[in-house]
Amino acid sequence: MNYDIILAGVGGQGVVSSATILSRCAMCDGFNVRQSEVHGMAQRGGAVQAQVRISDRVIESDLVPSGTADCIISMEPIEGLRCLSLLAENGRYITSLDPVVNIPDYPESQFIEEQLGKISGHIAVNAKKIAQTAGPAYAANIVLIGIASAFIPALAVATFERVIRETFERKGEKVVESNLKAFAAGRGIVKGGR
Amino acid sequence: MDRLLLLGDEACAMGAIDAGMSVAYGYPGTPSTEIMEFLQKHARNYGIVAKWCANEKTSYEGAMGVSYAGRRALVTMKHVGLNVAFDAFANSALQKINGGLVAAVADDPGMHSSQNEQDTRYPADFAKTACFEPRNHQEAYEMTREAFDVSEKFNIPVVVRLVTRLAHSRSIIRTRQPRAQNALNRAHVISDWMCIPACAKPNYHALLECQPRLLEYSEQSAWNTLEIKEDFREYGVITTGLGGNYYCEVAAALPSQPSHLHIGVYPIPIEKIRRLAGRVERIVVIEEGYPFVEEKLRSVIRDPIPIQGKMDGFLPYEGELNPDSVARALNLSVAHGLGIVIDKLPSRPPQLCKGCPHHDTFAVLREIVNEYKGTIITSDIGCYTLGAIPPYEIIDSASCMGASIGMAKGAAEAGYHPVIATIGDSTFLHSGLTGLVDAVTSNVNMLLLILDNGTTAMTGGQDTIMGSEQLVSIIRGAGVGPKHLHTIIPLPANHEKNVVLLRKELNYEGFSVIIARRGCIQHLKKSSKGKAAS
Numbered sequence: 001m002n003y004d005i006i007l008a009g010v011g012g013q014g015v016v017s018s019a020t021i022l023s024r025c026a027m028c029d030g031f032n033v034r035q036s037e038v039h040g041m042a043q044r045g046g047a048v049q050a051q052v053r054i055s056d057r058v059i060e061s062d063l064v065p066s067g068t069a070d071c072i073i074s075m076e077p078i079e080g081l082r083c084l085s086l087l088a089e090n091g092r093y094i095t096s097l098d099p100v101v102n103i104p105d106y107p108e109s110q111f112i113e114e115q116l117g118k119i120s121g122h123i124a125v126n127a128k129k130i131a132q133t134a135g136p137a138y139a140a141n142i143v144l145i146g147i148a149s150a151f152i153p154a155l156a157v158a159t160f161e162r163v164i165r166e167t168f169e170r171k172g173e174k175v176v177e178s179n180l181k182a183f184a185a186g187r188g189i190v191k192g193g194r
Numbered sequence: 195m196d197r198l199l200l201l202g203d204e205a206c207a208m209g210a211i212d213a214g215m216s217v218a219y220g221y222p223g224t225p226s227t228e229i230m231e232f233l234q235k236h237a238r239n240y241g242i243v244a245k246w247c248a249n250e251k252t253s254y255e256g257a258m259g260v261s262y263a264g265r266r267a268l269v270t271m272k273h274v275g276l277n278v279a280f281d282a283f284a285n286s287a288l289q290k291i292n293g294g295l296v297a298a299v300a301d302d303p304g305m306h307s308s309q310n311e312q313d314t315r316y317p318a319d320f321a322k323t324a325c326f327e328p329r330n331h332q333e334a335y336e337m338t339r340e341a342f343d344v345s346e347k348f349n350i351p352v353v354v355r356l357v358t359r360l361a362h363s364r365s366i367i368r369t370r371q372p373r374a375q376n377a378l379n380r381a382h383v384i385s386d387w388m389c390i391p392a393c394a395k396p397n398y399h400a401l402l403e404c405q406p407r408l409l410e411y412s413e414q415s416a417w418n419t420l421e422i423k424e425d426f427r428e429y430g431v432i433t434t435g436l437g438g439n440y441y442c443e444v445a446a447a448l449p450s451q452p453s454h455l456h457i458g459v460y461p462i463p464i465e466k467i468r469r470l471a472g473r474v475e476r477i478v479v480i481e482e483g484y485p486f487v488e489e490k491l492r493s494v495i496r497d498p499i500p501i502q503g504k505m506d507g508f509l510p511y512e513g514e515l516n517p518d519s520v521a522r523a524l525n526l527s528v529a530h531g532l533g534i535v536i537d538k539l540p541s542r543p544p545q546l547c548k549g550c551p552h553h554d555t556f557a558v559l560r561e562i563v564n565e566y567k568g569t570i571i572t573s574d575i576g577c578y579t580l581g582a583i584p585p586y587e588i589i590d591s592a593s594c595m596g597a598s599i600g601m602a603k604g605a606a607e608a609g610y611h612p613v614i615a616t617i618g619d620s621t622f623l624h625s626g627l628t629g630l631v632d633a634v635t636s637n638v639n640m641l642l643l644i645l646d647n648g649t650t651a652m653t654g655g656q657d658t659i660m661g662s663e664q665l666v667s668i669i670r671g672a673g674v675g676p677k678h679l680h681t682i683i684p685l686p687a688n689h690e691k692n693v694v695l696l697r698k699e700l701n702y703e704g705f706s707v708i709i710a711r712r713g714c715i716q717h718l719k720k721s722s723k724g725k726a727a728s
């Protein structure tokens with residue numbers, strides 16, 4: 001079993017913490033894991049990427065070779081497109097449609113639709129809106145994790161739930177509940193998974 | 195035996211804890227910062243001291259004191275930090291290290307968050323000491339532990355070289371039974387820690403005499419593994435650090451498996467290299483960083499054979515390696531995935547947070563520059579370095595920590611006017627104080643603008659070594675009179691007032707200091723959260 005995931009977004013969107021949830025799940029379910037992430041300068045509203053490699057064998061490289069990633073989780077419409085060259089031919093592209101517009105030349109939505117049109121089997125959602133049906137909009141990244149989880153059968157749903165609980169426990173039961181709901185809502189979007 | 199999911203930095207910190215380290219000092223710097231942050235989080239649990247210092251040199255000197263007293267010390271810094279600590283570092287190699295002294299230094303190939311991509315294996319080699327180069331988290335843990343033993347065995351400081359992709363990668367490590375801390379046991383032979391020539395000469399001699407033993411250790415070390423393939427002689431591969439990972443990631447696709455030497459600890463194992471070289475027609479070197487091993491090989495291999503690496507363009511000289519660049523160099527194909535190329539995506543550089551105090555300081559400077567065309571604004575390193583890029587484009591230089599003051603003084607004494615130096619509070623305390631003394635004593639015609647946001651923001655908001663009030667006293671104490679020492683609050687409401695004050699001080703023919711004091715937004719959020727929780 002090997003599963004390589006790329007997470008992309010903007011500094012402050014929770015790219016690294018989402019990646020850590022995936023890594024914790026992998027560890028709990030007995031897999032090896034390598035999670036490469038970005039700290040420092042880039043976190044100030046800049047483009048941020050993290051990579052999570054899950055395997056039952058030794059993982060050599062922290063970085064995913066081009067054209068081999070199993071999944072891209074894009075927390076923002078253009079950030080995932082930036083790392084498209086990493087995705088495998090049959091890889092899964094999951095993206096939020098909620099833009100973070102903090103640059104002057106942000107592309108039109110038509111441009112984004114055109115690009116998404118080229119990626120077969122992509123899943124594009126208004127993650128914030130879905131999160132809001134469960135609670136606050138900040139759980140949008142957990143909605144995306146929920147969607148992605150349906151494509152990583154090696155990781156159990158119960159594991160995700162446990163790790164999400166552990167991750168948010170410090171912030172109180174309400175936050176835990178809304179994140180669990182966001183996860184379920186995301187997972188519910190994918191019919192049959194895989 | 196705990197299984198922990200840790201950053202490479204944290205695995206290194208855990209290794210130090212389990213090695214019985216007593217005291218850690220350091221100065222923040224991406225990608226090394228999380229070593230100290232981890233130690234601080236667990237300091238009480240393990241009964242250790244873990245403290246930020248004013249800069250890397252004072253950190254290193256503190257660690258020397260710990261070693262002198264017989265305990266184990268860790269110093270943490272980023273690669274350029276070792277330049278600051280270099281005097282202490284290079285000379286400490288000639289002292290008889292007592293308690294283990296390990297410097298964990300994180301390089302940043304690819305310059306993700308740095309002004310250069312210098313390779314710490316060179317300073318380690320220059321100081322004639324040992325250097326470990328872990329390639330994964332378990333190695334970061336094990337090697338840091340071993341580094342302390344090596345330090346005490348050979349009485350030398352030892353370097354652990356990390357790189358960004360390991361420092362900021364997470365994986366699972368298994369810890370082993372911890373070793374107890376050393377008891378206090380001060381050094382007793384005075385000449386061992388004395389650098390007057392009468393002592394330095396024998397001490398240097400001792401360091402040279404230690405070299406063959408160090409080499410022997412490296413030759414025997416299990417971190418330097420040579421795997422010989424008798425039936426394939428066309429070429430052999432030497433890898434170091436993360437170069438080894440990328441090589442192993444792609445090597446399965448090679449038509450034949452070549453002999454392979456992986457180097458994890460330096461000095462380079464000369465005999466192992468010669469054994470490999472004697473069996474192959476050509477050597478390929480894959481190392482993260484400068485072509486350090488590649489350069490050394492040429493003086494080590496007896497019958498010269500072709501060497502391929504970074505110097506001949508076999509691999510890119512600049513930037514960091516990755517599995518693709520290594521695959522391409524080895525003539526292996528790289529998967530083309532979806533084959534979709536999108537070239538119209540706008541870049542998204544980092545930017546100042548909404549409400550950042552630097553924003554308002556830049557607005558004041560903008561107005562001054564519009565008025566005094568050609569004003570030189572030297573600057574420094576921190577969040578405010580973003581003043582170089584749009585929409586601000588207001589600062590003219592950023593080089594090394596503290597340079598803004600010295601450069602402004604130089605330009606002013608060369609006859610240029612007006613000149614303003616801008617520097618953050620943490621950077622000022624790191625390396626600006628000595629520049630301040632120079633500027634005060636020559637009453638140079640320049641304005642020093644200190645951007646005091648109460649924290650070391652760029653590296654994640656570590657506390658500045660001293661508070662805002664103390665900062666003012668120190669400047670006053672250096673001899674800056676109250677007439678030309680002011681504090682302003684950079685807020686839109688104060689804009690006009692602040693411009694007037696800056697104008698006035700620019701027109702004053704002499705040295706003046708203005709402190710723009712307002713807290714970093716992120717830091718305020720964090721500390722108010724911290725208060726709410728406690």
Ligand SMILES: Cc1ncc(C[n+]2csc(CCOP(=O)(O)OP(=O)(O)O)c2C)c(N)n1
Nearest residue numbers: 223275575576577618619620621650651652
């Ligand atoms: C010698 C050296 N040590 C450490 C660093 C990493 N570093 C860059 S800026 C900075 C401090 C920034 O703090 P401050 O000057 O207060 O500015 P702020 O980011 O808070 O605006 C540090 C530690 C470096 N570049 N060089």
Ligand code: SF4
Nearest residue numbers: 547550577651714715
């Ligand atoms: S972290 Fe603080 S100093 Fe840096 S940009 Fe944000 S508010 Fe400004």
